[in-house]
Amino acid sequence: MLDAISQITLVTLGVALVVAFIRLVKGPTLPDRIVAMDLFGVLVVGLIVVLAGRSGVRATLDSAIVIALVGFLSTVAYATYVERGDPQ
Amino acid sequence: MTDIVTAILWLAGSAFALLAAVGVLSMPDVFTRMQASTKASTLGLACLLLGAALQMGDFASFIRAASIGAFVLLTTPVAGHVIARASYFAGVPLWEGTVLDERRNAKAAARNDDPGAGDR
Numbered sequence: 001m002l003d004a005i006s007q008i009t010l011v012t013l014g015v016a017l018v019v020a021f022i023r024l025v026k027g028p029t030l031p032d033r034i035v036a037m038d039l040f041g042v043l044v045v046g047l048i049v050v051l052a053g054r055s056g057v058r059a060t061l062d063s064a065i066v067i068a069l070v071g072f073l074s075t076v077a078y079a080t081y082v083e084r085g086d087p088q
Numbered sequence: 089m090t091d092i093v094t095a096i097l098w099l100a101g102s103a104f105a106l107l108a109a110v111g112v113l114s115m116p117d118v119f120t121r122m123q124a125s126t127k128a129s130t131l132g133l134a135c136l137l138l139g140a141a142l143q144m145g146d147f148a149s150f151i152r153a154a155s156i157g158a159f160v161l162l163t164t165p166v167a168g169h170v171i172a173r174a175s176y177f178a179g180v181p182l183w184e185g186t187v188l189d190e191r192r193n194a195k196a197a198a199r200n201d202d203p204g205a206g207d208r
Contacts (some may be wrong), residue, residue, distance in 0.1 A: 005095040012102035016109035018190040031118045031175035042129040053140030061152040072163040
């Protein structure tokens with residue numbers, strides 16, 4: 001039962017990634033794209049967490065920690081870049 | 089029992105993540121998009137983490153999941169604030185239906201060239 005549920009969860013997260021990617025392509029300004037990239041990071045962490053719970057491999061959660069950290073740092077770096085430049 | 093709770097948590101978490109993505113796609117403005125993405129994705133990730141920690145069931149993975157949750161809970165509002173601040177000062181246009189821009193009103197009132205600006 002849980003195998004099917006986790007597959008549904010993974011597919012839903014994949015659809016969410018695709019929807020966020022549409023915003024990343026369309027986004028009229030650079031901050032729109034940064035918001036989409038930030039959402040990408042959180043969604044990928046969710047995917048990895050579900051895969052960890054499904055497989056039971058504990059080391060997978062460590063990579064989720066690393067991706068969450070890098071995602072936050074990249075968002076802050078992009079925001080600093082936007083604040084100093086032209087948002088096109 | 090654990091499987092049922094995990095299934096409910098994972099389905100709710102992925103539904104919230106999908107709602108965050110749909111909000112980012114359909115909101116009219118950078119600021120409203122940022123609101124949708126930060127709130128809903130934080131709640132969705134918390135549900136997914138709780139389900140995974142229940143499913144793995146040992147102490148070490150619970151600690152790892154709790155640290156991911158605490159980190160995301162602390163950093164997502166900071167990231168949202170930084171994006172909103174940067175895009176406001178970079179001059180990204182607000183949605184035309186915006187009813188309140190307190191910073192512009194305060195600046196206009198300080199310049200005193202538009203006395204009615206503080207009331208809008």
